[in-house]
Structures are given as structure tokens and as C-alpha cells.
Amino acid sequence: MAIFISACNAVKRVPDGKNLLVKNNILVNGKSTNDENASNQMYQKPNGTLLGYKLRLNLYNLANLNPDSTYQARFKNHPGRYENWSKVLSAKQVDRLGQSFLYKGIHDFLKNTGEPPVIIDTSKTKKTLLRLKFYYFNNGYFNVKTDYTIDSIAPKKARINYNILTGPGYTLDSIRTTILTPALDSLYKTNPEPSVLKSGKQYKTSDFEEEKNRITTYFRNHGAYFFQPTYVTFDIDTIGKKNKADINLKIGNNNIQERDSSRTEPFKLYxxxxxxxxxxxxxxxxxxxxxxxxxxxxxxxxxxxxxxxxxxxxxxxxxxxxxxxxxxxxxxxxxxxxxxxxxxxxxxxxxxxxxxxxxxxxxxxxxxLTPRKKYSFGATLDVTHSNIQDFGIGASVSETIRNVFNRAETLEISARVNVGSSKDMANPNNNFFNVSEYGIDTKLNFPRILMPFGTEKIIPKRMIPSTSIAAGFSKQRNIGLDKENFTGALSYNWSPKRLNTAKLEVLNAQFVRNLNPDNYFNVYTSSYDELNGIANVYNTTPSNVDSNGNLIISSGTTGFTDDVLSGQTALTPADQQYKDVESIEERRVRLTENDFILASSYTFTKTTKKDLADNNFYQFKAKIESAGTLLSLISNVANLPQNVNGNYEIFNLEYSEYIKTEFDYIKHWDFGKEKVLAVRSFFGIAIPFGNSDYIPFSRSYYSGGSNDNRAWQPYSLGPGSTDALDDFNEANMKIALSAELRFKVFGDVKGAVFADAGNIWNVLDNVTDDKATFNNVNDLAEIALGTGFGLRYDLSFFVVRLDLGFKTYNPAHEKGDRWFKEYNFGHSVLNFGINYPF
Incomplete structure (x- = not known):
């Protein structure tokens, strides 16, 4: 603080007789304006600020601008000092010390990070005034008058007032055309897109440029190969008019250059x-x-x-x-x-x-066409950290084969392996690398719709259709219950319009096999602690517990649960502890059962984002997914037998049946000067029916994390007001709302303040806990709110992001005690992310 206070003299490096620019004030007809386009005409702008503080200027003022001279002066003023230092170090080391970070590097860093004072330059002020005059002239103020004044507001500080007298704005009056080429004249008259220039509209130079581009685009899409925007000119007549202008749009003939001469001829349509x-x-x-x-x-x-x-x-x-x-x-x-x-x-x-x-x-x-190589090999090595792995090392290799069947198909084959360390997983041997995963994936892409019948009339080739067939296998060891995961998919992709995409996933099959279901309570320790606490009071079978009185995993946990649910203990269905055991067992069964999912889905995405630099756009995404319906239809038609639970099976496994829908909307507003407001809203719900009364874990929702509610860790929010009792909390309905104001701090460092709201709930499934279920609109009071701030560093090809979230409204607390209960650094969550969250 003392260092910064000592640098707070903003005019420290402003020469005598000069002034630091503190503000540009544009006065249009005597009133101040915040027109950003007008502000962009400035040749000089005040030093940047961070929350009103000129951080970069003061960093610059901290720097020694001539550290070499200062270092040499230490010895010139004390002749014997150099010899004394040379005896301890050496003459060479003493000389090099002057180039070290301590004496020079830190000052170079401050100069490069900081920003020199912006000193008012009247020559640049006059250039700015000229640009402002052209700016208002190009917006229809043909009689604009300009001047400037410099107001001193403190010692060595001043403000520039740019005074603009616009006069009346000119509007367009009559508009006519003179097109020499008859073919183009006919095209102009048949163009269905209306002209940008309209009678009564105020004159704007940008409208004339837009009209040029409109005409050129239409002509060149209808055969005028040699036509360019420069062939469109305008005669603007204001003589005898009061604040009005007659427009004559002129298009001449084609100008053909032939060696040393040129000639003109009517344009041809090719x-x-x-x-x-x-x-x-x-x-x-x-x-x-x-x-x-x-x-x-x-x-x-x-x-x-x-x-x-x-x-x-x-x-x-x-x-x-x-x-x-x-x-x-x-x-x-x-x-x-x-x-x-x-x-x-x-x-x-x-x-x-x-x-x-x-x-x-x-x-x-x-x-x-220049072919790419038929075979391409790739390899990656990653170091990872996640909510499951504290530390992980992953490697992958991939091979791409192009033109597999000589019809422009591409085949991608990739294999991956990951080993990691997790203190949260059961680790009886205390090994550092105690989790592992490996897998292989294949994907075959066809640049057309593969159907037994033609689809050109439904999905024409201008929509760039493609078909993708994918299959994969992965295996996890010592991660939770250990799993084998088999996947397969057939999908069609196309673009109905330039910025719209559609995806029809005809089949998406997934088979999840749990290899170590007996490990459940070693992983889900919250469930074990709750069950063990109940057993300490109500267990009646000595073999269920160890010498310390704790339930043995898994024989004891299974035995005690069976005793409770079969009425072998003092607990009855009316007791809360009985219901708790029932809920724990329901969750255990759900998460340890093998899952088979055969789903179909349709996803539609629409965006107005033109490119990566576009910060004024919206994006809408909708998805509907249905699983198990086809299998149930076949089972019903074939009159297949049902199991003891009244459900159908395939490969001796109850398949999942549900319908799921999601809506995601993102909107960005660009306020200029690198200030962007971004908002996101998400709603998703998955409803089990028929063959299922719950949603598989892989298809459920969770809340929290760096791309969700940043005040909570992943899986640690909800469901409802349950205070995240389980280790991995999930449910089948989710609401998420986020807003984020992004702004420039200095250089490539950006800042943000944000608010994230949302939660997950169980609805229309087999969960009976009232705190976890969504029953009516009153449960919207369980939407959690997290607020915070973040810093981002823009590396051009991606953004490194740090966000600090604070629990502002926590529905897990009792009503009336939910606001700001944990609003402190001790309960905050630091999120690390790559790229923006939405």
C-alpha cells in the first residue's frame, strides 16, 4: 500500500508547462454526448483505469526510466564502492548485477506493464477535431462547425472540450437511377431486397456504402462476373434545397483496359x-x-x-x-x-x-483441389486436474484415414490412456497412481445422408449434409465402481441455413457395466456415514459390524439394510430413519445397476455469431431425446415376458426408458470499449416412464463448477434444499441462469463480475425426499445464487480463466437464514477454466 500511495502522483512524469489528459468531453450543440463512434475519432485518450484507479499509469510512474545510469551513479558518487564489491564478487559479476532483475528487470517490467502519461498534444487535438468534423458530415450534418478548448482542472491536469455545432441534418429527397447497361437496369428493377436509401431518411455515408454492396451482391449472383462496387456512384444535389438532397444513383458501363488504351462496353451476364x-x-x-x-x-x-x-x-x-x-x-x-x-x-x-x-x-x-495426406497421425499428452482426479497424466494417439472408400469418407481411430491419483477414492494399498482409464474410439464420416432412399428434396446438398457412425469402448479401474462403457451411434448432420445446424441422432446406444459394485460405500462415503450412524442405534445383527461397531463394507451394509427393510429391526416404515435407509438403498441400487440406453435425439442450434470477434449475438439450442421407446414398442408387439418388477429386459438387463428435453439460450451485448454483457439461461428435464422410474446417472443433471454455478464445486449443489448430502449429487431437472459483465483491465488481461443462479431437482421419478423434489412453483425459492469476480488472460487462441465465486443465497439453509450466510473467503470457490463459460 505504501508503494502504491507513493506512486499516486499521476503527474509525476508530466513536464512543466504540459498537462495530463484526464478527459475528452464531446459537446454536441452544447450538450455532452456518450456517442462511442464519436469517441473513437480521438487521437488521444486518457490513461486507462481499473475501477476508477489509474493502475497502469501508476505502475509506470513507479519505474526508474534510466536504471543503468542510476546503477552507475552508485559508484561515481562513491569511488571506492566498485573496488570493494569487486573483491567480494568480481568486476564482471558487479557489472552483470546492474542488468539483473533487482536493478533493471523490475523497472523494465513496470514500464512494459504500465502506461506512460497521456500528455495533451495540440497537434493531435486538431487532427481529432478534423476527424470529428468528417464524422458528423458523414452523418448528414453538412454545415457542421467545430472548435476546442482546454480546461485546466488541477495542477498539470486538463480536460479537452470538443465543441460541435451540427446545424440541421440533411435528409434524402428524390432518388433516381441512371444505369447505362440495359441488362443491369432490368436486374436492378427485379431485385426483391429493398434499397437502403429511402426518401425522408437522414443522410449517412455508411448507407451509401451498404447500398453499393447490396447492388453488387445481387448483380454478381445473377451473372455480372466483372461487376465491382466501384462502378456504383452517386450524384448528390443540394442546390436550391433546404436541408434536403436529391440522389442520382449512377452505374456506368464496363471499363476494359487493353494495354495502353481502354474502352467501355455494356456489362454482360455470363x-x-x-x-x-x-x-x-x-x-x-x-x-x-x-x-x-x-x-x-x-x-x-x-x-x-x-x-x-x-x-x-x-x-x-x-x-x-x-x-x-x-x-x-x-x-x-x-x-x-x-x-x-x-x-x-x-x-x-x-x-x-x-x-x-x-x-x-x-x-x-x-x-x-489439393488432396491432404491419406493418413494422418496425431499424439497428445495431458496433465489434468478434476473433481475426481487430484492429478492425472493422459496420453492419446489418433489416426485419420481419408477417402476410405473413394467417396470422400474419413475414418478416425483414437486410443487413450490415463493414470491418476485421487485421495477421495478407496485406496487400500496407498498407491499414488490409484486410478486409471483407457479406451478406444472410432468414427466414420460420410459427406452425404446414408439412406435407402433419396433425401435431396428434404435435405438438399446446399445444407452440407453428412452421416456419422461412431463406436467406442472405455474401461475405468479404481474410479468409483469401476466401469466398462460401450457406445455406438448413427447420426445425420446438416445446416438448414448459414448459421444454423441440425443433428438427428437416429441411434445412440450405451451399455455401462459396473465391475465393482461392492465398492459403493467406499466411494460414496456420505451415504455410508449416514447409514452407519443409523446402524449404531438400530443394528441387531452382530456380524454386520466390526470390532469398532462400524458396518462392514459390503456384507454389513447389505445385511443391515436387508434387516431394516424386512422388519428385523425396531424401525418401522413410519420412522424417518427407515425412510432414510430406504432412500440410501434406492440410490445405491440405481448407481450400481448396469445401464443399457438406446436413444434417439434431435438437436437444433441457431446463432447470429459471425466470427470469433463478434460480441453482439445470440445463440439458441434445443434438444429432445427419447430412450427405450423403440424397445418397448417391439416388446409390446412381440408380447415379450416381463420380469418380477414388471419391466422388459434385453440381454437380461432392464433398459432405460425416458424422454428428455433441453433449452439453452445465450445472448451477448457489446457496449464498446471491450465491455460485454453475456447472459445464459438453461432448462432441462428428463422424465422416466414405462420401463424406468429413474434416470441413469450418465443422463442426469448436476450443478456447480467452473461453467455452471461458480460458487459451488461440481456435484455439490442440490438437489433442492438437501444441502448436497451425497458425494455426487444429481437429479433429473435443472434450471440455470447466469450473467457476466466482461471488461478490459489492461493489455490482454480482462476482468469480469458475474452472478450465477440455479439448482437441480428430482421430479416424476422414484425419489420421495420432499427437500429434493420439485412439487410446485414455490420450490423456485430453492434456486441458489452465487456471485463473484474473475480475471482472464487472452492468449488469442484460447483464454485462461480464474473465477472466484461466493455463496450469496444458499437454499440448503433454513428459510430466513439463506442470504449471505457463507459470503466469505472461507466458503468461496476458486474456479480454473479454459475459455469463457458461455
Whole structure:
């Protein structure tokens, strides 16, 4: 604190006669404005602040700007000091000491991290004034007048006032067109998209640029190959008009440059006369001879070596057809689809005028494809930390095989292994690496819809459809109950629109086999402690407990539970302890049973996010999933027998049956100056029916964690107001709401304040605990609230994130005692994450 206070003299490095810029004040017709676009015209802006404090400026002021001179001065002022130091260290070491972090490095760090004072420069002020004049002129204020004043507000501190007198704004009056090429004139009149320029609208230069782009896009999508935005000009006439302007939109003829001369002629609308596809093009073979070729549905395919692709695999990805009108959109769509095949580098599509056409109104489309390597090998090594593993080392290898069946298919095979350490897992041998997992996954992707019938009318190829077939196996050892997991899936993917995606998972099969169910109470210690506490009072069978009176796992826990539920103890169904034992046993059975899930789902995603830099967008995702319905239908039709529980089985295993739906909505608002407000809402519910009265653990919901409610650890919130009694708390309904304000701190360091709300509940399943179930809207009072702040460091390709969450409203406490009960650092949760949470 003393160091920072000593640096708080913000004008410490401001020369005499100069002023530190503390504020830019834009006054439009005498009133201050917060127009961000106007503020962006500034050549000089005040030093940045963090919560009102000029942190970077003061860091800079802490630095010694000439540490080398200061170090040398230590010896010039004391001639004998250098010799004395040299006796202890050596002359070379003394010289190097002046370059050390202690004497120089720390000052370089402060200078580089800090920010020098922004000193008012009147030449830059005048440049800013000129830019402001152009800015308001381009927004229709043709008679704008500008000047500036500098107000001293403290010693060596000043504010610049930019005074803008706009005068009246000009509006558009009559709008007419002069288009010399008849074909373009006809196209202009048939364009269904309305003009950006409208009579009565205030003049804006940006509208004219937008109108140029609108016209150019339409023309180039309807054959005008040589048309460019520069051919669109505007005559703006304000003579004799009072604050109004007549507009004449002019489009001249095509200007053709021929050596030392040029000529003009009307624009032509071109059609495609040929589509040539070079399937193995490279710079090295560009001048080689074609050795293999074929023609398929008016496409000409050429290869410098033997043709390795079935023609349809490539032609299905090309939307440029012989005889069609030239279109930029078709070119772009073809490039996207070809790139999506993942067997070529990004394609090159070039056009040339067909010399065979005497009217010179035909184009030859040449598509150059450079194949990627048929085989690609990859390997990764990861060090991990999670709520299950305190420390883990993972390795994976993968092999990608392209064009497997010569129709642009890709096959991906990957294997992974992980070993780790967990203090929470049962570890009788006290080994450091006490958990392990390995697995293998395969995925075969087809760039089309695989169906026994045509789907072009339902899902046309412009939607870039694909089919994916996946299978996988994994095995865990000493992780919970130890599991084998078998998965398989068949799914279809397509993009109905440019920024929309759809996925139909026809089949998603999962078989989870628990290898060590007797280990349950060693893992779920909270359940054991609760059961053991009841047994200390009500156990009547000596063989159930050890010499210390604790239940033996698993013979004792099973024996005591059986005694209670069969009426062999003093407990009756009316007792709360009986209900607790019943609940513990229900959860144990649910989590130790093997699961078979055969599900189908449909997922739709819509977003307005144009690119990674877009911070003003929304994203909506909806999913509906149904499991077991097909198996139950077959079982009913076939009149298959039911087991003693009244349920159907497959492979001697009760399969899961449920319906599940999820809705996820994300919205970002960009307030400029790197301030972004992001909100997220999520609702999900899975309802068991028919063959099931609960949801499998792998399909249930949990709350808490770095991408959820950041004031709670993963699996440690809910269900309802139960105070997270179990080690891994899950349920079948979830509500989550989050809001986060992001802002720049300095450089690549960003900050955020956030609020996360939500919880999980059991609903319409076999859980009877009233605290854990959602019965009516009054249970919305059990939505937990966490608030906090975070720091993020932007590494361009990803963001490293630290968030500190505080329990603001905890529904696990009694009503009236839920607000700020644990609002302190002792109960806070520090989250580490990669990239933003939403």
C-alpha cells in the first residue's frame, strides 16, 4: 500500500508547462454526448483505469526510466564502492548485477506493464477535431462547425472540450437511377431486397456504402462476373434545397483496359459453359500432363495421376453447374462444401472467359483441389486436474484415414490412456497412481445422408449434409465402481441455413457395466456415514459390524439394510430413519445397476455469431431425446415376458426408458470499449416412464463448477434444499441462469463480475425426499445464487480463466437464514477454466 500511495502522483512524469489528459468531453450543440463512434475519432485518450484507479499509469510512474545510469551513479558518487564489491564478487559479476532483475528487470517490467502519461498534444487535438468534423458530415450534418478548448482542472491536469455545432441534418429527397447497361437496369428493377436509401431518411455515408454492396451482391449472383462496387456512384444535389438532397444513383458501363488504351462496353451476364475439376492439383504438377479423366453429369474431372475418387463424391460438393448463371453464392457454397469434406486443402475456384463462345458471354469454371495426406497421425499428452482426479497424466494417439472408400469418407481411430491419483477414492494399498482409464474410439464420416432412399428434396446438398457412425469402448479401474462403457451411434448432420445446424441422432446406444459394485460405500462415503450412524442405534445383527461397531463394507451394509427393510429391526416404515435407509438403498441400487440406453435425439442450434470477434449475438439450442421407446414398442408387439418388477429386459438387463428435453439460450451485448454483457439461461428435464422410474446417472443433471454455478464445486449443489448430502449429487431437472459483465483491465488481461443462479431437482421419478423434489412453483425459492469476480488472460487462441465465486443465497439453509450466510473467503470457490463459460 505504501508503494502504491507513493506512486499516486499521476503527474509525476508530466513536464512543466504540459498537462495530463484526464478527459475528452464531446459537446454536441452544447450538450455532452456518450456517442462511442464519436469517441473513437480521438487521437488521444486518457490513461486507462481499473475501477476508477489509474493502475497502469501508476505502475509506470513507479519505474526508474534510466536504471543503468542510476546503477552507475552508485559508484561515481562513491569511488571506492566498485573496488570493494569487486573483491567480494568480481568486476564482471558487479557489472552483470546492474542488468539483473533487482536493478533493471523490475523497472523494465513496470514500464512494459504500465502506461506512460497521456500528455495533451495540440497537434493531435486538431487532427481529432478534423476527424470529428468528417464524422458528423458523414452523418448528414453538412454545415457542421467545430472548435476546442482546454480546461485546466488541477495542477498539470486538463480536460479537452470538443465543441460541435451540427446545424440541421440533411435528409434524402428524390432518388433516381441512371444505369447505362440495359441488362443491369432490368436486374436492378427485379431485385426483391429493398434499397437502403429511402426518401425522408437522414443522410449517412455508411448507407451509401451498404447500398453499393447490396447492388453488387445481387448483380454478381445473377451473372455480372466483372461487376465491382466501384462502378456504383452517386450524384448528390443540394442546390436550391433546404436541408434536403436529391440522389442520382449512377452505374456506368464496363471499363476494359487493353494495354495502353481502354474502352467501355455494356456489362454482360455470363453463364457457365464448362466445369473442370482438377482432383490432385499442386504447384509442382501444374505444368504436367493430365493422365486420367472422366465426365460425370456435365462435370469434367481430371487427374495428373490415376483418379482416386468416385466422381459423385466430388461433384455432389459443387454447386456450379454447366448452363447455370454465374453466381458468387454458388462459388462460396462450393468452397465451403469441398472444405467440409476434410480430404482437400482449401479449394481454389477460378473463372476464365470461354474463348469458344463468339458472344463472349460464357465462363469456364476451374476447380483446383489439393488432396491432404491419406493418413494422418496425431499424439497428445495431458496433465489434468478434476473433481475426481487430484492429478492425472493422459496420453492419446489418433489416426485419420481419408477417402476410405473413394467417396470422400474419413475414418478416425483414437486410443487413450490415463493414470491418476485421487485421495477421495478407496485406496487400500496407498498407491499414488490409484486410478486409471483407457479406451478406444472410432468414427466414420460420410459427406452425404446414408439412406435407402433419396433425401435431396428434404435435405438438399446446399445444407452440407453428412452421416456419422461412431463406436467406442472405455474401461475405468479404481474410479468409483469401476466401469466398462460401450457406445455406438448413427447420426445425420446438416445446416438448414448459414448459421444454423441440425443433428438427428437416429441411434445412440450405451451399455455401462459396473465391475465393482461392492465398492459403493467406499466411494460414496456420505451415504455410508449416514447409514452407519443409523446402524449404531438400530443394528441387531452382530456380524454386520466390526470390532469398532462400524458396518462392514459390503456384507454389513447389505445385511443391515436387508434387516431394516424386512422388519428385523425396531424401525418401522413410519420412522424417518427407515425412510432414510430406504432412500440410501434406492440410490445405491440405481448407481450400481448396469445401464443399457438406446436413444434417439434431435438437436437444433441457431446463432447470429459471425466470427470469433463478434460480441453482439445470440445463440439458441434445443434438444429432445427419447430412450427405450423403440424397445418397448417391439416388446409390446412381440408380447415379450416381463420380469418380477414388471419391466422388459434385453440381454437380461432392464433398459432405460425416458424422454428428455433441453433449452439453452445465450445472448451477448457489446457496449464498446471491450465491455460485454453475456447472459445464459438453461432448462432441462428428463422424465422416466414405462420401463424406468429413474434416470441413469450418465443422463442426469448436476450443478456447480467452473461453467455452471461458480460458487459451488461440481456435484455439490442440490438437489433442492438437501444441502448436497451425497458425494455426487444429481437429479433429473435443472434450471440455470447466469450473467457476466466482461471488461478490459489492461493489455490482454480482462476482468469480469458475474452472478450465477440455479439448482437441480428430482421430479416424476422414484425419489420421495420432499427437500429434493420439485412439487410446485414455490420450490423456485430453492434456486441458489452465487456471485463473484474473475480475471482472464487472452492468449488469442484460447483464454485462461480464474473465477472466484461466493455463496450469496444458499437454499440448503433454513428459510430466513439463506442470504449471505457463507459470503466469505472461507466458503468461496476458486474456479480454473479454459475459455469463457458461455
Amino acid at each position: 453463364k457457365i459453359s464448362d466445369v473442370n475439376i482438377y482432383t490432385d492439383y499442386s504447384a509442382a504438377n501444374a505444368k504436367s500432363k493430365i493422365t486420367d479423366s472422366t465426365t460425370y453429369k456435365n462435370f469434367n474431372l481430371y487427374s495428373y495421376k490415376k483418379l482416386k475418387y468416385k466422381p459423385r463424391a466430388i461433384t455432389d460438393a459443387i454447386f456450379i453447374n454447366k448452363g447455370s448463371t454465374y453466381s458468387d453464392t454458388r462459388t462460396t457454397l462450393s468452397s465451403r462444401y469441398l472444405n467440409n469434406l476434410k480430404i482437400f486443402n482449401y479449394p481454389s475456384i477460378q473463372y476464365e472467359v470461354d474463348k469458344r463462345d463468339s458472344t463472349a458471354q460464357s465462363l469456364v469454371a476451374n476447380v483446383y
